[in-house]
Amino acid sequence: xxxxxxxxxxxxxxxxxxxxxxxxxxxxxxxxxxxxxxxxxxxxxxxxxxxxxxxxxxxxxxxxxxxxxxxxxxxxxxxxxxxxxxxxxxxxxxxxxxxxxxxxxxxxxxxxxxxxxxxxxxxxxxxxxxxxxxxxxxxxxxxxxxxxxxxxxxxxxxxxxxxxxxxxxxxxxxxxxxxxxxxxxxxxxxxxxxxxxxxxxxxxxxxxxxxxxxxxxxxxxxxxxxxxxxxxxxxxxxxxxxxxxxxxxxxxxxxxxxxxxxxxxxxxxxxxxxxxxxxxxxxxxxxxxxxxxxx
Amino acid sequence: xxxxxxxxxxxxxxxxxxxxxxxxxxxxxxxxxxxxxxxxxxxxxxxxxxxxxxxxxxxxxxxxxxxxxxxxxxxxxxxxxxxxxxxxxxxxxxxxxxxxxxxxxxxxxxxxxxxxxxxxxxxxxxxxxxxxxxxxxxxxxxxxxxxxxxxxxxxxxxxxxxxxxxxxxxxxxxxxxxxxxxxxxxxxxxxxxxxxxxxxxxxxxxxxxxxxxxxxxxxxxxxxxxxxxxxxxxxxxxxxxxxxxxxxxxxxxxxxxxxxxxxxxxxxxxxxxxxxxxxxxxxxxxxxxxxxxxx
Numbered sequence: 221x222x223x224x225x226x227x228x229x230x231x232x233x234x235x236x237x238x239x240x241x242x243x244x245x246x247x248x249x250x251x252x253x254x255x256x257x258x259x260x261x262x263x264x265x266x267x268x269x270x271x272x273x274x275x276x277x278x279x280x281x282x283x284x285x286x287x288x289x290x291x292x293x294x295x296x297x298x299x300x301x302x303x304x305x306x307x308x309x310x311x312x313x314x315x316x317x318x319x320x321x322x323x324x325x326x327x328x329x330x331x332x333x334x335x336x337x338x339x340x341x342x343x344x345x346x347x348x349x350x351x352x353x354x355x356x357x358x359x360x361x362x363x364x365x366x367x368x369x370x371x372x373x374x375x376x377x378x379x380x381x382x383x384x385x386x387x388x389x390x391x392x393x394x395x396x397x398x399x400x401x402x403x404x405x406x407x408x409x410x411x412x413x414x415x416x417x418x419x420x421x422x423x424x425x426x427x428x429x430x431x432x433x434x435x436x437x438x439x440x441x442x443x444x445x446x447x448x449x450x451x452x453x454x455x456x457x458x459x460x461x462x463x464x465x466x467x468x469x470x471x472x473x474x475x476x477x478x479x480x481x482x483x484x485x486x487x488x489x490x491x492x493x494x495x496x497x498x499x500x501x502x503x504x505x506x507x508x509x510x511x512x513x514x515x
Numbered sequence: 516x517x518x519x520x521x522x523x524x525x526x527x528x529x530x531x532x533x534x535x536x537x538x539x540x541x542x543x544x545x546x547x548x549x550x551x552x553x554x555x556x557x558x559x560x561x562x563x564x565x566x567x568x569x570x571x572x573x574x575x576x577x578x579x580x581x582x583x584x585x586x587x588x589x590x591x592x593x594x595x596x597x598x599x600x601x602x603x604x605x606x607x608x609x610x611x612x613x614x615x616x617x618x619x620x621x622x623x624x625x626x627x628x629x630x631x632x633x634x635x636x637x638x639x640x641x642x643x644x645x646x647x648x649x650x651x652x653x654x655x656x657x658x659x660x661x662x663x664x665x666x667x668x669x670x671x672x673x674x675x676x677x678x679x680x681x682x683x684x685x686x687x688x689x690x691x692x693x694x695x696x697x698x699x700x701x702x703x704x705x706x707x708x709x710x711x712x713x714x715x716x717x718x719x720x721x722x723x724x725x726x727x728x729x730x731x732x733x734x735x736x737x738x739x740x741x742x743x744x745x746x747x748x749x750x751x752x753x754x755x756x757x758x759x760x761x762x763x764x765x766x767x768x769x770x771x772x773x774x775x776x777x778x779x780x781x782x783x784x785x786x787x788x789x790x791x792x793x794x795x796x797x798x799x800x801x802x803x804x805x806x807x808x809x810x
Contacts, residue, residue: 299626304692326690329624329698331594333755346662347753366700367641391754395621397599397692403624404754405661458642459686459699460628 245283259465262378292337295465300330306471338411349390351486354472355430355494358383365462373450437479522585540578554760557673587632590760595625601766633706644685649767650725650789653678660757668745732774
């Protein structure tokens, strides 16, 4: 299933995307099976089974069109945890690709004010100096995970979505810790949906691509990641209890050489699309700063 | 006022501490003025005025005793943001104490699973290798702050409390980012109360002390901090919108030389008290690990 959250006059509601490519519709899961939100659905195997039955039985032609809905971030995560470096770069023939792998993931946190939905633009902040994108596949937690072994870690993964780890490089590098460069308002566009884990045959065999203003700037398979999804979930769960709806973004591949050479900060008017095979694509527009609210 | 949250059969409730030293009582502010929690109270000047009136008019002898209540973290912050280095060490005579000050604060984030209350023990995790304490004064945000100037930043500070930035040094140093060493469950004991800003004449003239197992290991005034409270609030608000109840922990002073020399990791059975002049003290016990919850 592809699960979304959409805006309604009554607030955020969960839905499944049904129908055919080009004519996708929304099955409201609050109406259909009485769940409150996607986070609680993801933690509940019985509710997921009921949702699948409702999807199978839906009279699609009577449902509202996806294209007319305002999508929100598919989940509201209690935590957004990110890996800083998880892809191998180009490795010359004859060199062990694992030779310079780090022993442990480098992990940081994005605060809740960073969360954005697939319909939201990112306001380039007044204080921004060098805004950049990072297109990433993100793990969405289903069942609570505390100190889980690698062998059963996938039991706690409900699905996958896309996160653009928007970062101001200048603020990120002002000090040793990257937090301020990562935590501007709206710097974590997420979505457009959670694809449930049963639909992803192998999360380590997906192509991650980024397109900026019509040019492909990143194109690399998750086969080149250093840390696997089960390892990441198990490792993090040794420290923090992972809760339903928590998001773990798995790091960005390097930019292609022409994109590295042509880097310029994102500015109002720019647009970035992150595309992940088997999941979909997330397009984010960048717009002028919003004003601070006076005291 | 000193504002607390306490556990009741109906859930978390806000209260003011009233009475005299040794006979302190709780005035339930949900009953008295109809506020839901300390976070919303802190953002509302009218409610704060009503709370002060209720405190002044309270029939103290009829109120329940503070000592019999179970205190929770005084606020549930949407964000816990921390400074990594904010105190000057010992400076020899004739040396400019500001000579080696960093230009910008080094900032990191503690995730929501770290929050603990003054009655909570910290379970030393199974994976822990080198658990340490950091006793800090923490700013509590009142009115929402987005891109506020230094000159009016204090208008957004509702009060102050104490945070013990519990950290596993081994995990903190595994990679460049400290997050995993900082984000174990329960690693942010907070409290016991928020002292409203009107009662703190100068937050840059408070003694911060830590006592471990009866020995004073830290004793330094906030006069030796590098970044002031208004600067910190203004600076952070250029990146992230600060919301009512958000907590900014202002960094730890260095340990005293004898404590540095005698460092050993915190273990079950240990106890740490953080004491801040004008605020109070927060004592945290360290206990054996809890078991992971099976899938």
